[in-house]
């Protein structure tokens with residue numbers, strides 16, 4: 001613990017405002033309005049922002065639609081140039097934006113910087129992609145015909161993001177959406193509006209450098225809460241909504257989008273597991289499990305929340321894990337060596353306390369989980385908790401089957417791999433998973449059709465975090481969306497199948513005769 005590094009409340013707010021001003025945000029914008037922005041480092045108020053009322057979201061969306069109509073005619077490789085310039089702005093601002101992520105979301109310094117690096121990486125990926133938006137040419141059954149697929153821009157892409165990746169999620173979506181010829185309207189989390197204003201200012205710099213072909217309303221930000229998100233979801237001109245957040249949020253938005261046949265990418269809650277086999281390299285597994293479970297104070301969608309350890313190695317492995325839990329440094333995330341920063345707010349603290357009480361009631365033995373006084377009563381620093389459940393009659397207790405967005409790791413022993421895989425899959429969410437093993441049979445089984453049912457299944461690395469090159473997302477209650485790498489770009493475009501007759505007759509498909 002590092003009490004000595006607590007700074008006076010005024011300094012966090014002053015630094016956040018200075019960083020934003022450096023990005024080009026008008027400081028007057030930070031002093032008016034009803035949305036109180038706070039830093040989880042101290043709980044102090046950092047700014048007051050004007051909230052967009054849902055009715056005034058409509059003109060913003062309409063302007064974004066106009067922008068899309070112009071932008072879609074700019075050749076895709078040229079659109080890539082705008083995203084290349086955005087990547088340059090992000091490289092130049094990496095330290096400052098990473099710092100702002102730390103101040104606003106509470107991430108330790110390397111994770112704040114890592115989040116910005118992820119934005120830079122997806123920009124690079126999207127620039128390459130801007131020359132690779134390929135369609136197929138398909139063999140036709142008719143002579144002197146050609147059949148092909150064309151991929152066209154969709155329209156306005158609405159982005160709703162969660163507090164825990166306050167900037168990277170926008171970049172995963174926006175970099176792809178922009179090279180695909182769309183405009184973007186972003187509703188960031190009401191818990192992290194400042195980083196959104198910073199990113200928008202950096203985007204504006206790139207847009208100005210690009211020149212007149214990039215319309216003014218190509219990217220906009222709507223500051224506000226769920227009601228503003230709902231305005232985005234309900235507007236007929238928003239062709240695709242990419243929404244990241246809790247499963248409860250997904251349940252609210254999905255039917256509305258379905259009702260107007262809008263496209264959706266849902267990136268919702270996870271309840272991620274890891275299996276530690278008796279053949280695992282336990283040193284490696286320990287590092288993998290410790291980072292995945294405690295990193296980002298348990299506030300990643302891919303955080304490890306459930307651990308199944310083979311009974312032969314349970315005692316030796318879990319003892320080592322308990323000492324890692326006992327020694328991890330909790331404190332001000334700006335201090336080198338601190339690995340666990342604060343929870344985002346009071347509600348997150350209450351959720352953790354309630355979950356631990358329920359786990360105790362269900363027969364769990366709790367290690368850690370206490371509140372740590374780092375910066376007074378308005379900041380919520382917690383020691384990560386490890387909860388052992390006895391080998392069990394009746395599978396996993398109810399608390400283990402739900403996502404609590406806090407650093408709690410539930411641990412259980414298992415006997416056979418089949419049993420461990422069944423336990424791991426027996427929850428509603430399906431985001432990420434991993435196995436630690438040196439047995440090829442076990443590793444292959446885990447990633448096979450009979451293995452993990454998650455969107456992400458790893459071997460000998462933890463479930464948390466991902467590279468931008470792969471498609472990111474999960475199954476079941478995680479929503480089924482995919483974003484970032486691989487062929488995720490297709491979700492941001494519409495496909496047209498074109499058949500072209502270059503002959504002088506009109507043969508009909510399936511041999512149909514219709515002579516007039």
Ligand code: NAD
Pocket residue numbers: 160161162163164165187188189190224225226227228229230233244245246247248249252253266267268269270300301302403405431473474478
């Ligand atoms: P949240 O659901 O409270 O809020 C997420 C966003 O949705 C916010 O911008 C919020 O204003 C908006 N929102 C909420 N209800 C809405 C509604 N009815 N209509 C429109 N917009 C609405 O989530 P949070 O607390 O910010 O983030 C934590 C959650 O997000 C966790 O469940 C976590 O697993 C999940 N998450 C998932 C991923 C993923 O990629 N699968 C990534 C990050 C976070």
